[in-house]
Amino acid sequence: MVCINGSELKRGVCICPDEWTGETCSNGNFCNSTSKDGFSFPxxxxGWSAYSEVLRDKKTTTGLPEASARCLKDTGSPMFGPPHILQCEFTLSNIQGNISSSSGDLLQLAFSSxxxxxxxxxxxxxxxxxxxxxxxTLLQSANITEDIAGHDGNYHQSAAECQ
Structure with missing residues (x-):
């Protein structure tokens, strides 16, 4: 058996690096860098989240990514899920207040955090x-969903709202 993509043959089995799967490590276990909904992701x-390559230049969020997207393999081949956009007004302190008061969209609060x-x-x-x-607080919430616990939701917001 020939192992590829930096894998090692041990006791007749290819041991793959994280980026590859399959018997000979020939199947990609990653999302290629791409642009999605106006954001570029590496x-x-x-199973991991990527952060947009363009950073915010806003008063309270300067230097932070504008959005995140999770690399998913739900449909057979890996692809990025929908981007989750950081709402401009959010800080960790006010997210904590919104969660504590049970107001707000928990999914959006989780992604913004x-x-x-x-x-x-x-x-x-x-x-x-x-x-x-x-x-x-999120993990103990009675309203927790798999989307929140696994960061796999479908929340969208227009980037124009932060201008």
Whole structure:
């Protein structure tokens, strides 16, 4: 048996790197870099979220990605799901308040939290504590869905709303 794509043959079985699957590691386990709904996303492993390559230049969200999309393999071949756009007015503090008061779209709050924490080197200790509390509240919510727990939802927002 010939193993390809950087895999190793061990005891008659190809051990594939994360990006490849199959008997000889010939099946891609990633979404190719692509543009979707006006956002560019880099090559990403199945099951992981990618962040848009264009960064925000807005007062409260400067330097953060404008959107995220999850690499899915629901239909056989890997492809990005719908983009989830960061709402301009969201901060970790007001997301925590919206979740606590049971108002707002939990799915949008979950995706906005994900984008707001996408650059961990820029987070303060307070931001980390707040993000952990948001995750805990979301996971314990009576209204939690697989979309929220797995970040696999279908929320869309027009980028024009943030102009």
């Amino acid at each position: 090559r990403t492993l199945v 994900q984008i707001l924490t996408s650059q961990p080197e820029q987070l303060s200790a307070d931001n980390i504590t707040t993000a952990a509390q948001i995750a805990n």
